[in-house]
Amino acid sequence: MEKKLIYTGKTKDVFSLENGNCLLKFKDDCTGKDGVFDPGENAVGLTIDGVGDVNLRMSIYFFEKLNAAGIKTHYVNANLDDTTMEVLPAKVFGKGLEVICRHKAVGSFIRRYGDYIENGADLPDYVEMTFKDDAKGDPLVTKDALVALNIMTDEQYEDIKSMTQKITRIVADDLKEKDLILYDIKFEFGYDPEGKVMLIDEIASGNMRVYKNGEYIDPMTLSELFFA
DSSP, X not given: OOEEEEEEOSSEEEEEETTSOEEXXXXXXXXXXXXXXXXXXXXXXXXXXTHHHHHHHHHHHHHHHHHHTTOOBOEEEEETTTTEEEEOOOEESTTOEEEEEEEEOOHHHHXXXXXXXXXXXXXXXXXXXXXXXXXXXXXXXXXXXXXXXXXXXXXHHHHHHHHHHHHHHHHHHHHXXXXXXXXXXXXXXXXXXXXXXXXXXXXXXXXXXXXEXXXXXXXXXXXXXXXX
């Protein structure tokens, strides 16, 4: 099937397909700084051989699980031989929005609110959204602002929040079975022509902070432990 490059991203390239769907090509590039991986960074900081493959494997696992659970995603199928995933077309909110669900107070959350909460303290399925804007450091945005700016409707916001919490619990429960504790995870959502919200992008070790026995687990090690 013919494909046409439409977007070059940090960790994936996006192609359009003849059937109207899109193709995501997973790369071995990771976000980070000074050669150290960090899911919260805005730039490619390092390349890890094989990370594209394991990110795709984990995405396939969770997308198939979510689709079976009746949670709407963009996933259609995948090809591990060329590290690609076929997905339904979706419009992003605004110029792109990241949705974070936090079970523990770490990272940028503790940098912002450390005067009020201890590092590593429990959080109740806390959901926050940030604009994808490298130059501005991915600023936080509230529900009221998103609605006022006509980026999404009140109903779409509540759907995203609810779906985020459900998906995060599914991921966290799977990890817990392997004695792995999910601290936080980052998602992206889009919507179909009818305005229905769907999970897009990927669900991979590079988008989550996971700990075991109080120690942070890097993405490649996490993928190895997950599929062990």
